[in-house]
Amino acid sequence: MTQKHIExxxxxxxxxxxxxWIDHAWTPLAVLPEPPPLPPWTELPGTPERRSIYLGAATLTLHSVDTAHFRENFQAGRAKLWVAIRPTGVEPEIEFVGVTADPFEGEVYAENVGDVVEALPMPQAVAEQVLAFFEANHVEREFIKRKRQEHDPRKGGGPRPEPGTRRGEGEA
Structure with a gap:
């Protein structure tokens, strides 16, 4: 399995x-195409009601087995990155959980109770790297539908009706 890491x-x-119950809420706001030379938790220009904060650098990891998912991300329109954060209840108030270009992994993030997940626009520079990774590593796999075997009631596989009753009668 091939991987690529994008900071x-x-x-x-x-x-x-x-x-x-609460006086504020946190949400992922943006993904920058590369980490700026700022320390984590640097406050960016904003207003007292809406404070933007650079949380820090993160690694977006691409896996070759997920290339079909990346294709779906791009086919859905504007490509996105899913970012998940988690309230901690202590200082610092939130922690970074993950970032992904895989919509199915983004869905898994969203299933974690208490985590805050946003699908954010993928920066063009990141999109170019994801597409290049897709082109270099995607292998089309044929979908093979599994065929079910017909059930043969003579071979067993379930309760037998009592003699003299039809199937469904006398069953609780």
């Missing part, structure tokens, strides 16, 4: 919310 930067947003 990207992750930007998150802390926005004020009107709720009796």
């Amino acid at each position: 990207v930067g992750i930007v998150v947003e802390r926005r004020a919310v009107d709720s009796p």
Whole structure:
């Protein structure tokens, strides 16, 4: 299995919310095509209600077995990267979970209760690298539909009806 690692930067947003239970919420905001020369948790220009923060560098890993999924990502329209973060309840308030170009892996991220997942636009420079990886590693695999064997009731495989009853009668 071939892999490629692409370093990207992750930007998150802390926005004020009107709720009796919480005063703010976090969400992934953008993926940068390469990590900027900033330390993690650098606050970027914004407003007090919507603070943008550079969370830090992250590694997008491409696997050759996932190339068909990358194709689906590009065929769906504007290609996306799925970014997942998780509230921690302590300082720092969130942690990075992962970034992926595979829509199915993005769906798995979304199934984790409590994680915040966003499908963000894939930067052009990253899209070019993902497409080049696809071209170099994709192998078309023929879909083979499994054929079911016909059931032969004479060979067993289930409760037999009592003598003198039809199937379904007398069953609970």
